Amino acid sequence: MERVVSGIRPTGNLHLGNYFGAVRNFVRMQHEYDCFFFIADYHSLTTHPTPENLRRSVRQALSEYLACGIDPDKCTIYAQSDLPETAELYLLLNMNAYVGELERCTSFKEKIRKHPDNVNAGLLTYPTLMAADILIHKAVKVPVGKDQEQHLEMSRTFANRFNRLYNCTTFPEPHAFNFGSGLVKVPGLDGSGKMGKSEGEGNAIFLADSPEVIRKKVMRAVTDSGPVNPGQEMPEPVANLFSLMRLVSTSDTVEFFESKYQDCSIRYGDLKKQLAEDMVAFIAPINEEIHRIASDDALISKVMDQGAEKAHASANKTISEVRNVIGFRTK
Ligand code: ADP
Ligand code: TRP
Numbered sequence: 001m002e003r004v005v006s007g008i009r010p011t012g013n014l015h016l017g018n019y020f021g022a023v024r025n026f027v028r029m030q031h032e033y034d035c036f037f038f039i040a041d042y043h044s045l046t047t048h049p050t051p052e053n054l055r056r057s058v059r060q061a062l063s064e065y066l067a068c069g070i071d072p073d074k075c076t077i078y079a080q081s082d083l084p085e086t087a088e089l090y091l092l093l094n095m096n097a098y099v100g101e102l103e104r105c106t107s108f109k110e111k112i113r114k115h116p117d118n119v120n121a122g123l124l125t126y127p128t129l130m131a132a133d134i135l136i137h138k139a140v141k142v143p144v145g146k147d148q149e150q151h152l153e154m155s156r157t158f159a160n161r162f163n164r165l166y167n168c169t170t171f172p173e174p175h176a177f178n179f180g181s182g183l184v185k186v187p188g189l190d191g192s193g194k195m196g197k198s199e200g201e202g203n204a205i206f207l208a209d210s211p212e213v214i215r216k217k218v219m220r221a222v223t224d225s226g227p228v229n230p231g232q233e234m235p236e237p238v239a240n241l242f243s244l245m246r247l248v249s250t251s252d253t254v255e256f257f258e259s260k261y262q263d264c265s266i267r268y269g270d271l272k273k274q275l276a277e278d279m280v281a282f283i284a285p286i287n288e289e290i291h292r293i294a295s296d297d298a299l300i301s302k303v304m305d306q307g308a309e310k311a312h313a314s315a316n317k318t319i320s321e322v323r324n325v326i327g328f329r330t331k
Contacts, residue, residue, distance in 0.1 A: 004033040004177075005139035007040040007080060007130075010061040011048055012197035015204040016279075017186035019068065020247055021145025025179055027069040029143060035075035036137045036311060037065065042080045042087070043129060046122040047111065059300050064207055066303070067289035076314070078307030080133065085315035090125070090132040092322060093158050096165060097128045101157070106150055131155040134174045135162075136315045142174050146183040147194060152176040166325045170318075186247070187240035191222030208290055211280040218276035223268045230263055238268075241275060249278040 006026060008018055026037050039061045041054060051057060058079050070077055080086060102108065102124050112119045122129075130151050134142055135158070142152055152174060159171035176183055188195040188203035195204045202217050209217070222237040234242065238261070245254050253274060260266035293299065320330045 001034040002141060003137050003139040004029050004035040004141045004143065005037075005134045005137050005174075006143045007038040007043070007133055008061065009040040009044045010054070010057040011044045011051075013060065013206040013208045014064045014068070015195055015197060015206045016244070016247065017145065017188075017195035017204065019207065020186050021147075021178075021184045022143055023065065023068045023070075025143035025177065026065075026075075028179055029141070029177075030071060030075040033141065036139065036314065037070060037075060037077045038080045038083070038133065038307075038311070039065075039078075040080050040133070043126065046120065046126055047115070047118075049118070049120070060294060062300055062303060063290055063294040066293050067207070067286050072303045072306060076307055076310040077303060078311040079304060082304070082308035083136070083311045083315055085312070085319045086129070086132050086136050088319055089136050089322065090129045092326065093128045093132055093135075093162065094125055096161055097125065097158060099124070101154070102127060105154065107147075127151050127154040128158065131158040135159055135171050136318050137311075138170075138172055138318060139174050140172050141177040143177045144183070145194075146185040149176055149183060168325045170321055170325055187243050189217055189221040189240075189244075191237035191240070205279055205283070207283055207286050209283065209287075211284070214279050214283065215276045218272050218279065219269075221272060223272075226266065226268065227261055227264045232264075234261065241268075241271060245271075245275050245278070248282040249274065253278070 006022060008014070008022060014023065026035065029035050039058050041058050044051060044054070044057075062077070062079075065077060066072070105127055108124060108126065111123055131154065134155050142148075142155075144152070156173045156175075159173055162171055163169055178184055186195045187193070188199050189205070190200060190203045193199065197204055197206075202220055205214055205217060221241060223241070224235050224238060227234075242254065242258065245257065257266060257271050257274070260271075323330045
């Protein structure tokens with residue numbers, strides 16, 4: 001069965017961008033593929049070197065994954081740091097990752113622009129660690145949002161380079177994946193760009209947000225003064241609200257507000273109220289599950305142990321093969 005790998009950093013709660021870009025695919029894929037999903041706690045140290053309570057964040061992230069419908073009996077779910085084989089593969093891939101190509105990576109350039117005071121080697125080699133996460137299980141499909149496209153391209157480069165250098169066929173090529181169509185980019189509420197946890201207050205709707213918080217954030221979303229000419233093109237902030245509506249509302253609702261926009265009779269207050277209620281209804285059952293699971297310490301520990309064990313079994317095989325191909329002693 002084809003292998004699937006994906007991970008999310010535990011640097012904040014899951015938001016609708018994470019859900020529609022990645023986690024929604026995880027839930028479907030677990031029934032059709034051999035899936036490995038992990039909480040990328042090593043990666044979180046690239047931007048948060050001394051996280052306040054990493055253990056708590058990892059457990060919260062796991063609760064949120066499970067609340068979305070990830071079933072630990074159908075897939076393997078684990079903490080990245082429970083699989084140090086990944087770190088060994090990262091070291092080996094780094095020997096053949098060139099500083100030039102890593103420096104050209106868009107996410108690296110963006111991070112050093114935002115945080116010029118912490119340009120560490122972990123940040124530079126973020127794509128090699130990500131490639132190691134994927135290649136350690138020989139995954140071919142990687143469910144991620146649009147922003148991860150370049151990282152996947154680099155993973156393919158590292159996989160192919162390894163095979164060429166050591167004259168082997170150890171690694172298959174991994175590809176970004178989304179059910180049905182192209183990769184997803186969920187917009188934020190601040191008028192431009194994607195929804196993200198580090199994009200500023202009010203940009204993201206989190207699955208752990210209460211109905212009151214969701215309503216407040218949506219009502220404050222950026223819009224403009226409204227259309228004046230029938231059929232006028234939508235400005236980005238308004239188009240973004242419609243994009244969000246397409247995710248959580250019925251097609252009738254979307255069409256209703258689209259036609260109101262087209263004939264210039266739209267009231268953004270009404271649009272936002274409807275969007276907020278549809279988001280609340282969509283998130284409510286997940287939100288309830290998050291609270292239930294997060295308070296079940298025994299369940300969380302059991303799932304973590306079970307995941308680590310299953311992930312080890314897969315990773316050990318790859319690492320032995322890699323060590324053998326390079327010429328190291330194998331255990
Ligand atoms: P953030 O950007 O909030 O820090 P992450 O980088 O941890 O989120 O993203 C984890 C996963 O969620 C990745 O697969 C990423 O592509 C996806 N993702 C994050 N934000 C969005 C978004 N706005 N639209 C689509 N997918 C997203
Ligand atoms: N880079 C991803 C993000 O920021 C997280 C990630 C780390 C990942 N390792 C991965 C995603 C391996 C898919 C596969 O969202």
